[in-house]
Amino acid sequence: MSRLVVSQISKTFGRTQVLDGISLEVPDGSSTAVVGSSGCGKTTLLRVIAGFETPDAGSVAVGAETVVREGFSMPPNRRNIGYVAQDGALFPHLTVGQNIAYGLNGGLAGRRRHQDRIAELLEMVSLGAGYAVRRPHELSGGQQQRVALARAMARKPEIMLLDEPFSALDTGLRAATRQAVADTLRAAGMTSILVTHDQEEALSFADQVAVMCTGRFTQVGSPEQVYAAPADLFTAQFLGDCVLLDGVVESGVAACALGRVPVQAGAPAAAVRIMVRPEQLVAHIAAQGEPGTGTVRGVEFRGADVMLTIVLDGMSDPIQVRRVSVGAPVAGDRVDLEVLGAAVAFDSEQSAAAGRPVASSAEAPLLTR
Template structure:
């Protein structure tokens, strides 16, 4: 297993604007890291720098201690031992599945190549599909072939460039699970670039949220979701409830009542308190610390999101409720907070454009 280390990587284009602005990222060997961020924040540029398609202006990229990119050093893509799974598979349409998979295998005799192709197709659940042509496969099967092709040369690192975008939602989850299982089976280190928050949180071991060419936060999906680095990260990674609060002895006083804090915020007494909609509960008005009126209910099947205009707040807050909950617009309700919140300074970095 080989770790990926990115330190101080800078990349700009002709206008002089830096797309990557001193980006740092560390991915342990055998882990799958999701690079998550909105359009224009440097995700794809980072992937291309790691792959060797772009030369970094500064900084270093190493895999397993081997330097791929550094001042004065730029290994070409074919020498990096990096496999790439692009969007929509990008298979060669005139080659069979087996010949697509074998494409990157060089310096190996025919028997070894055939054996490796069979192993890779079995690994991605397509054993026996070697003679088929790409147009005879579904979109999900094409993505599996693309993964098999990337894994066949036993790369040190696998890069996945939003590979599930073209799949419908019903198929996407299954293919993601298959890809994750195949990567784990080979022990490959992998980086998945995505703008889909659910995809990043449900698939990766680590999530790196990119903003303005830098990593705003990197951690486990649980840490990034429950302990976001700032309100921007909280709002980007998932639905967020953000209210003002004043901290005192491990709790914060907010318009929603007193809320326990997950960790002290050194030097911050007044700021923004971050919660998730599932931490709020609709409750009887008697005894509740906050009260409001339901203004809208958005139904998603397994659950629903109720918007509540809270007395004393200018903007409504979202409360996640069970899908079968009898909630209706115009209903008066009390509100309770469960779990811990995080407190941050009111001034936060802006998002990228």
């Protein structure tokens, strides 16, 4: 049985429709990341699930209990749902132990009898029991977020909602805190939803990823599925760098500037826009006497690897390819490009319409982020 089921949720603020018939199932004990750009509706969805907003239509069920349906919305305090905000929202005048006790039955008055539980929760989020006497300003940003998680977990909620809890942390701390939180939730067997605008965070954190655009999901699936086999061009470009080329598909193979490239099953036998990820391309220096398929125009050294800017024969716009720096080509070298795996093919007309608002650079349409 799915622990959380969201069905056809719609929400409008004034004349702006923020959620447009959203449906989502989060299996028991699993984690789902809802990822999208600012203003797409992902935080509103979280607030509807938590009970902070009432939808115009649709329903939300937690386990066997419906908490939202037409004409009924259970108050937030009666829903067994934990919520961790972006800034942690710790009480600055209370100690860590008192902050956690606030989430336990009896609140601050019962802190003394809850000392063992507070120590257990601190250990659960990889903080020792000694942190109970500290105050929030004495903690790093990552530690504060873990205390906020411990407080939210205190009442053993059925669902944990995480509203961009790592976005204010620096890069190194963000990764470490994200991993600690993911491990804690997994060890507790807790069902969770993470809202984020960070693609890498979504792909690394969750068992399931839901990509949102203007109040709708463009695709819901495993991280591997939505990244390697995106349903449309928006999803492809939003989740990472893309190399996009025109081609013609016949018998499961696309003829394009890279040569003949196999495409994933279901591609239309027609003129298409094919997509490969930069890591699928391997650049080899063309053998003596061999023509190669492109010319290296620039090399950006990054230590362990390099970023090659390559102009393919017959094309004016360059593509970029990553490869290890040892024995890398130099500017002016002719190269052959090998494609690992299969490309994804999108209908040319549909992909052109979808690609216009999301391409990051009109001057470099072949490589977008």
